[in-house]
Structures are given as C-alpha cells and as structure tokens.
Amino acid sequence: MRKRGLISTFIFIILVSTVFAVAVNASVLQDRLYDKYGVGLNGFIEGRQGWRLQDDPFEKNTSISEMRMQLDLSKDDDWGVIKLKGDLVGDQVEEKAYAELRELNLAFSPLDFMDAKIGRQTLTWGTGDLLFINDLFPKDWKSFFIGRDDEYLKAPSDAIKTSLFFDLFNIDIVYSPLFNASQYVDGTRLSYWNSMLGRTAGRDFILDDIERNSYFRDDEYAMRLSKNIGGIELGFYGYNGFWKTPEGLDAKESKLWYPELLAYGASARGALWGGIGNLEVGFYDSRDDRDGGDPLVRNSEIRTLAGFERELAHDFTGGFQYYLEWMQEYDTYKSTLPAGTAAKDEYRHVLTLRLTRLLMNQNLRLSLFTYYSPSDQDGYFRPKVHYKITDQWAIETGANIFFGKDYNTFFGQFQYNTNAYAGIRWSF
Amino acid sequence: MKRSAMLVIGLLSVFLTVSLQAAEAPTVDEIIDRANLAAYYAGDDGRAEVMMTITDAQGRTRKRDFVILRHDVADGGQQKFYVYFKKPSDVRKMVFMVHKYIDQDDDRWLYLPALDLVKRIAASDKRTSFVGSHFLYEDVSGRSVKEDIHELVETTADYYVLKNTPKDPAGVEFSYYTAWVDKQNFMLVKAEYHDKDGRKYREVESLEIKNVQGFPTVVKARVLDLASGGETVSVFKNIKYNIGLKDQIFTERYLRRPPREVRK
Helix, strand or coil: CHHHHHHHHHHHHHHHHHHHHHHHHHHHHHHHHHHHHCEEEEEEEEEEEEEECCCCCCCCCEEEEEEEEEEEEEEEECCEEEEEEEEEEEECCCCEEEEEEEEEEEEEEEECCEEEEEEEECCCCCCCCCCCCCCCCCEEHHHHHHCCCHHHHECCEEEEEEEEECCCCEEEEEEECCCCCCECCCCCCCCEEECCCCEEECCCCCCCEECCCCCCCCCEEEEEEEEEECCEEEEEEEEEEECCCCCEEECCCCEEECCEEEEEEEEEEEEECCEEEEEEEEEEEEHHHCCCCCCCECCCEEEEEEEEEEEEECCEEEEEEEEEEEECCHHHHHHHCCCCCCCCCCEEEEEEEEEEEEECCCCEEEEEEEEEECCCCEEEEEEEEEEECCCCEEEEEEEEEEEECCCCCCCHHHHHHCEEEEEEEEEC | CHHHHHHHHHHHHHHHHHHHHHHHCCCHHHHHHHHHHHHHCCCCEEEEEEEEEEECCCCCEEEEEEEEEEEECCCCCCEEEEEEEEECHHHCCCEEEEEECCCCCCEEEEEECCCCEEEEECCCCCCCECCCCCCEHHHHHCCCHHHEEEEEEEECCCEEEEEEEECCHHHCCCCEEEEEEECCCCCEEEEEEECCCCCEEEEEEEEEEEEECCEEEEEEEEEEECCCCCEEEEEEEEEEECCCCCHHHHCHHHHHCCCHHHHC
C-alpha cells in the first residue's frame, strides 16, 4: 500500500512537471521532434469535474475529478507507422495518479493486399451506435458512465490485426494472446445492483473477478469478412473467447469470472430514404452454459439491432435504433433460478435516439443520446454541450442520467449515479 | 454553271459564318459542361494540400489544414474524394471520404482514429458547411449541372455571365446564382448567390488561378458570407494531377490506414 502511494506520488510529480513543460514548450518541442526525427507529437491537457445530482449512500459525491495529459507520438515512414499514445492521470476520486498506455503499435503492409497492426491498439467494427453486437473488443463502461470523453469508451487491446484485401471480399483477423476484458462497473466509483446481497452496493462491496491471465490459453480470436456491394456494406463476424464482462459467478469464492463465449453474426449498412440504415444480428453461444441450466452463468443470447440516421435540417442529425437481447433456454433459466431471485425477462428491448445539432460555424455542438428500455422500464440519457473556443481550447459540459422503475435492471441499477460534469481541454 | 457556282459559294459562306459563330459563342450547355470539367475534373486524378482560414463576423480565425485526393471514375460523372485532416489537433488524422454520384445521393464516410470508428454519414443535404467553413460540401465536390436551369445573360469581353436557377427551389437556400466563367479557359471566376428576396448574400471567388501541368487551377479561393460577415479563404499548395491514384485508396482499408499520398 505504501509502495503504491509512493508510485502515485511519483507519477503525480511527473504529471505536473510534464504538463508544465509541455504547456510552455509545446510548439517548440513539436517542431524539433518533427524536424530532427520525423516524429509527430500531439496531445492535450484537460481537467474534468463532476458531481452526483443526488445522494448515493455507497459512493462519493464527486463522480469525476481529474487532470489528464495525453501524449501522442507517431513516426510515419514508407515502411509503416509506429505509434505511441499514453495518458498521465491525476485522479482525485480514486485518489491516485497513474499512467495508461493507450496505444503502442506498428502498422505496415507486408504485402500489396495485406495490412498488419501489431501491439496495443483500439479496435472497432460493426454498425451499432453506442450499441455493440459483433464488436467484441473491450469497452470501458466506467469511463462512459462518469463522463470522460467518448474516446475512453473504447479500451485498448493487445493484439495482432491482420487484414487481407481481395477482389471478392476482405478479411480481418484479430488475435489476442491474452484476453482483453472490459472495464465493468464494480463498485469502486459507481454503485450497482449486487445480486449476491440482493441490494444496491458500491464501495462497501467492490466486485472482484477471477482474472483470465494465462497467455495463449486465455486467448481471443475475432474475425470479420466484409464486402461493399453497390454502396451496401456487408459484414460477417466470428469471435472465440470470453464474455467481455464477467457474466459468471463463483458462489463459493464470491468472485465473478469470465465464461467462454463463441459469437457469430452479420451486418449490413447502406443508404436508405435519404439517410443511412443499418441492421446487425449476432448469436452469443455461452459455451459454459449451453443448456441454460447454470443460473450463475449467463445464458446464450440472440442479439439484433436496426437503426436509421438522417439529417433533419442543416447541421441537425437524428438517429434511431431498436435493439433486442433474446435469452435462449429461458424456461431452463427460470426453473433453475434460486428462489427469491428476481428473474430477468426473456426479451430485453432497447430503443435509442440520437440528436446532434451544430451551431456557430459548427463550433458549438449540442447532442443528446438516449437509451430507453420499455421491457426493463429503465433508461439512460446523455446530454452534452461542446464548444470549441479556439482551435486549441474546448469546453464541454454534460450529464449521465439514469432512471428506472426497479433497482436491479441494467440501467435502473445505476440511478444513484446520475451525475453532471464539465471539462476544459487544451489541444496541441 | 455560273449560277450553281454562286450558289455553292453562297451556301459555303453561310455555313462558314454559322460555324464561326458557333466557335465564338458556345451554347449555354457547352459553357456549363466545360466549366464543370475545368473546375472539378482536371486530369484523371489529383492531389492538393489545402489551408483554410475561417474568419467569423467578430474577426476570430480558425484554421483547417488537410490533404485532398480526387479520382475521376468518369469525366463529368462519378468521382471519389479522400480528405485527410492535419490541423487543428482535435481533428488530426480524421479522414473524410466521398463517393460522388450524379443521379443519386453521395456516399460519405468519416473515420475517427481515436475510436478506430468508420462512420457512415447521411448525405442528403449537400448545402451544409464543410468542416465549419463558409465553403459548402457542394463547393468542394461540385454541384450537379442538372440541378439548375442555366441562362446566358451576358457575354462580356472576358466572361460568360450565367444565371442559374434551381429546378427544386425548396431544396436550396438560394433563389438563383450568377456565375462568371472565363471565356478563355472556362474557369469559374466568381459566383454570387441571391436569397429568396433577391438580395446578394454570398460570394464565391477564385482569387488566383495558375497553370498547373497545363490545367488552369484555382490556387486561392474565398467565400464571403455577406449576411453574417464571415469569410473563408482556401489556399491550395503542392497541386499535382495524374499521379496514378489507385481506385482502392477510396475504400475502408485506407480510411483505417491512410495512404502514403496523404501522410507526407
């Protein structure tokens, strides 16, 4: 513990002094690195502060309070690109300072029809807007719910990505020798429904999981086959790994664990009625509970979504999605559920709405994203105002509003966490 | 014999006069087609570095630096554009790609590198500001010549002056625009847009035209917003035509991994 404190202090000192040095010398440093070594340096420094809008008996009032510096170094050459992107963070809520490596990778084209990217990287595919079916790359839900920049919803993967491009179709294969888990709500800074206790919990019960930490045994494969036919983008997906959030419970140890998951699906996206339409479907094969008889492991699911987005007026866009999670082997699930446990629905329906309005030469962006589940009777609203004061300075304010009839549904469990935040960022 | 010779000479001279007149005064459609080709289809492909300075009514400026690649599928027809942003920092390495069609809505994509996200963008409204500047999407990729009724209202010593009235007035914010086309090289030198009350509210002007590899090329352009008082000036540098851009650059592969042609 003392050692961790020392490291935190050390990182914090580095953070403050680097921020200071960068802020004073950014442009000089940028030019020198580029002229001498051909290395591009960019990044930002930001402060962000947010509070809960109601009392949460299990968490602090402050939902976010941090200073962050991101440095992004890249070297571009004929043979490829090396990239390093990392954050130094001073976090007052968790009372720690830490460094976070977000990207460290080498991208190159070994063959005319082949691209490769090796190392820590951010990965995304699929067609959903803030809904993910075949994108089984890690997410950071904590960052998303406390109001960090959207960039932080995507957690990095340590992986090798190989892409092959043929006339007939393209194929991407992502291999991670070690499972990359998502950051889930575990009680450290967001309260949640704890099914073991049968009540909401937070810092009084921080969830622990059994890490998947064996290289090459706890590995993941993700694959995509894609093709663009006359403006319609088609995708076929496969995944072999584990549930990205720990969907299994080890009752003896009171720990969560990551059951095996096999997933496959398809998507289509194209122009439709003057806008963009998309469809996606996926089958989640929960290999550790195929017959649905283990109440402590999440059942298999079919997930599907349909979306449509279009411009409603100048610089005003609207988007709508319908999403469905359909639990398989529902009867078995219900009959094996321990007495007294609230049963989940067989079908979870979610509707989302996105409205984005750009004003003042697109320097002011008003946006609203909402999730609403008519089956769970809960929802989550994300209003946000972002203003670019200059090309360097930007301010933003927003909220994460959770509501629900019950305290044990997906969004309803977070209702004590409803928060508002504001941030200021200087980019260089 | 003599009379028939006279007739032939007479007919010939009539033909000659007619064809000479045709050479001197092309039809409106010819002017429009040639102006469209000169402005948007020079060479089979092209590359340019663009420096935009956006000034608002209060005099505050913002910069946008990007590299633009263009590939013509057919002259006067389908085209592909690839825009790679360099500045400012918050849009750096973002890519905007357009597949432009003549008889259907364009396909547009945006690549956000921080999320590794390839986003498809709805493209029904082409008269929206391009990256917050006073240039509109249509100024960048060209307004289809089929969308307006064109009239030659004046021929001056240097210019053809054309009045262009939209066939679908509800779909645009102007009632008509007047365009000055250079008689020598068919470059659009100036366009003035008039609103529904007939007031001039917008002006697009080619401030400097240079010859690049034999193609007359706008190297400096300006849009004035007369209604609100702002303006955007674009300066084009390192322009090159016919560099042999491969069609596959304009696909998802190169959104995620920008080609050498833009990274330098």
